[in-house]
Amino acid sequence: MNKPALSLVLITHNAASQLAQTLESARALADDIVVxxxxxxxDTVALAERYGARVTHQPFLGFGPQKRLAVSLARHDWVLCLDADERLTPELAQSIAAALAAPDKAAYRFARRNRFFGRYLKHGEAYPDWCLRLFDRRRANWSEDMVHETVRVVDGxxxxxxxxLLHDSAEELGHYLQKQNRYTDIQADKLYAAGxxxxxxxxxxxxxxxxxxxxxxxxxxLDGAAGFAHIAIGSFFAFVKYAKLIERWRQGGPTPR
Incomplete structure (x- = not known):
């Protein structure tokens, strides 16, 4: 079997501070880079173009729809989807190259290690955070979810x-909390719309x-204060999501589109 060509696919927004590391970690694998x-x-766009990426502009549609659109722009059917704050370890890059030499699956997953409070967590919810990111788009693709999107395999x-996969999010705690608050709004709206x-x-x-x-x-x-904070925040926002859902039913407004 001939080795299939690979497209590296990313969605970006103000990612210049971390994008170079991401592209450096995967550029040797890619025959095509889509941003x-x-x-x-x-400088996100200029940086991506320096790495030979084909950059397309699209106002944000939600994570699932945005990533589906990005995948559709790839030149090749095999795609590797990364976020701009993620990078491959050398071991993972070697594993991807070996899998592509003779792919016998429709998609491949690997563990993601998340950094929080300045350290990589090794336990709890943060690791192994299994991510399915390498796939044949003819047999798998991103879900349409606006947040917490996943790759769904339909054949194989x-x-x-x-x-x-190292997740090097450098956001401050305040920004992280704001993001989680926005996510719970989207999740509560989705649950409310579904009845x-x-x-x-x-x-x-x-x-x-x-x-x-x-x-x-x-x-x-075992991850100390960082592990406690990460899990406590996640648990708190699980409460917030359902509290917002109850609030929406009590307000009795129209279901969101």
Whole structure:
């Protein structure tokens, strides 16, 4: 079997501070680089073009639709989708190259290691954070979800590759909290539009179960203060999501589009 050509696909917005590391980690694998930018005001576009990327501009459609559009712009059917604050470890790059030498799956997943409070977490919700990012777009693609989008395989099996994807988010805690608050708005709107209702049991139980699962059974406590903060914030926003959903039903407004 001939090795299939690979397109590296990214969506960007004001990502100049980290994009170079991302592209450097994967450029040797890619025969084509696609960047779909949603109005960057920094040097993102110029930097991407220096790396030979084909840059297209599109106002943000939501994460799932934006990534689906970016994948459609690729020249090749095999795509590797990365965020601008992620980079491949050498081990993962080697695993991807080996898989593409003779692909026997429709898609491949690998572990993502997340940085929080200035350190890479090794347990809990943060690792292994399995990500399916390498796939044949004829048999898999991104979901239409506005947030927390995932790749769905419609034909074929999924393989697992060795090596880590490093998530180097450099955002401050305040920005991280603002982002999580926006995400819960989107999630609550989606649940409300679908007619979902929750009561006190879900409101209280969901964040409690989440915390116990990741902090105790997934050994999040071994990551110290950073692990506690990461899981506690995630559990709190699980509560916020359902609280917002209850609020929407009590307000009784029209369901969002």
């Amino acid at each position: 779909l930018d949603s109005g960057s005001e920094d 099996a999924t393989g697992t590759l060795a090596g880590d 979902k209702r929750v009561g006190a049991l879900k409101l209280i139980g969901s964040p409690l179960v989440r915390f116990i699962r990741y902090y105790v059974f997934r050994l999040g406590f």
